[in-house]
Amino acid sequence: MISRLNDPHYARWATQIRRTGGCLQPIHLRGHVEHIDPATGALLHRYSTRHEPDGILRVPCKTRRASRCPACAETYRADTYQLVRAGLVGGKGVPESVTAHPCLFVTLTAPSFGLVHARREKGGKVLPCHARRDASTCPHGRVMSCTARHGADETCLGEPLCPECYDYAGSVLFNALAPELWRRFTLALRRRLAKAAGLTLRELREQAVVSFAKVAEYQRRGVVHFHAVIRLDGPAGPTSPPPAWATADALADAVRHATSAVAVTAPAAGGELARVLRWGSQLDIRPITLGGELTDQAVAGYIAKYATKAAECVGTLDRRVSALEDLAALPLREHARRLIAECLRLGALEELADLRLIPWAHMLGFRGHFSTKSRRYSTTLGALREARADHMREEAITTGRLPLFDEDTILVISEWEYAGKGYSIGDAVLAAALTCTRLPDSGGGHE
Incomplete structure (x- = not known):
């Protein structure tokens, strides 16, 4: 850290760090970029990392996962x-x-795979959970009842009342x-929708x-459910109004029917019979209005928040798990450990x-x-990122860091070539001070 602070190129290094956000x-x-006039062959501009601190250019990782990089996840x-x-x-x-x-x-949920501890409010x-x-006793001797009023942060939330009775295979397959x-x-x-309007699919x-945007969210019990914005447009999309018969009520009816009508079959394996998986019985359908109970800002914020999440609420790992690893030695909740083992x-x-359950066991x-x-x-x-890149290019031209020419x-x-990632321990401390961010959870060093 002292060496970095006394480096004559520290100011440029600090600029790079700030630009990563x-x-x-x-x-x-590591590499270079050249801008050449194709008519004359003249070199208009050249950038090379040769003159950068450590001979490299540092750019944001651009991950969407808040558990890995909160700054880049916030951009996403x-x-x-x-x-x-x-x-x-x-x-x-x-x-x-x-x-x-x-x-x-619309919120589409997963079916039940066994009773789990939950926080319920009214x-x-x-x-009570x-x-x-007249609670029954399961074959493993556990009374299937819990009278505790759980707090919002209790670790038992999402854990099954009886792990031996819980359908781990069904949860994973869903x-x-x-x-x-x-x-x-x-x-x-x-x-x-086509049937209700008396149309064929082609006529529809x-x-x-039908346009939509959706996001997957993990529940604490370890299964995903989907939140979706579903919209009806005219034939040209959002630029054309939908026909008179395409109402919110017609769309809600179609959502309810489709939720109950579809199923997917997991093949028989390991001596078990094939199983049919459907959506859960809980279905939430609410209209989105500008000045109503559910606003556009609330919906967009809700979906965007879960777009940066993964399965961390279940207590699993944010990396892939090898089949050769000792699961008992990993920092996992017992429920997540059983799901990964399954x-x-x-x-x-x-x-x-x-x-491909093994490569995605951590999920x-x-x-x-x-x-x-x-x-x-x-x-x-992609269009939003391109607009941001254009803005940064215009800023570079305005400040004189790039010459003005027709791209x-x-x-x-x-x-360009990949030259590593991350910080040394000393650089991580300085970077956190420059950008007011938290330090990485684990040790530094180039990977």
Whole structure:
């Protein structure tokens, strides 16, 4: 740390760190970029990391996971917020008239795989967890009742009342097949809308389009459920109004039907019969209104928040788990340990190889994208990043760090190579002071 502070290039190093925005694990790049006039062959501008501190350029890691890098995850969260909100109130290329289109906020849950400890509230009062007067005793000798009024941060939340009775295989398989269950839900939703309007699917596409943006959230019991914004548009998407029959009530009816109609079958494996997995019985459908109970800001903020989360609330790891590791030695909650062990067990079965349960054991079987959207819902994350890059380029030209030239007529030749990531221990302390961020949870050093 003292050597870095006394380095004559410290000011440039500090500038690099600030430009990463507080990234905890910046990527190190080595290389150069040249801007050449194709007509004359003249070199207009050249940048090389040769003259940078340590001969490298540090750039943000751009991860979406808040558990790995809060700073970069905040950028991802903000982009997701803008993306979702643009589909509700317009902006970013979406007309403001989209506010008149029928739009619902839908939550699809997982079925029960066994009783778990939960915090229940009613009217602001905390209720007993699972109070039963005539509670039965399970085959393992446990009374299936809990009269405790759990606090919000109690570690037992999400843990089964009887781990031996809990259906760990069903939980893991539901996570693995949840993306397919969602795909079938969207198909059934369109079929129901077409049938209710007396149309074929082809005729439906000529009159209305279903657009959505969704995010996956882990419950403490270790299964995912989906929050989705579902909107009805005209045939041209958000730029055209939907037909008169395409109302919020018609959309809500189609959501209820599709939720109960779809199922996915997990193949038989390991001596167990094939099992049919469906959505849970709890279904929440609420209209989104500008001045109502559920506003566009609340919905966009809610979805964006969970876009940066993973399975950390379950007590699992934020890295992949090898089948050769000793699970007992890992810092895991017992419930998460059993879920990971079940992933490893089922993943070794040939019949379930396509589910790739072993590589995704740390995610408890879920391998889908956390946040997705349909093509016509609104703008894209790529467009938002491109706009940010254009802004930074214009700023560099304005401040004289780049010459003014037409990017479309200039030949750009670049060559980059990966040179590591992260900080040494001393650099991490200085970087935290420069950007007012917390220190990494584990040791430094280049990886």
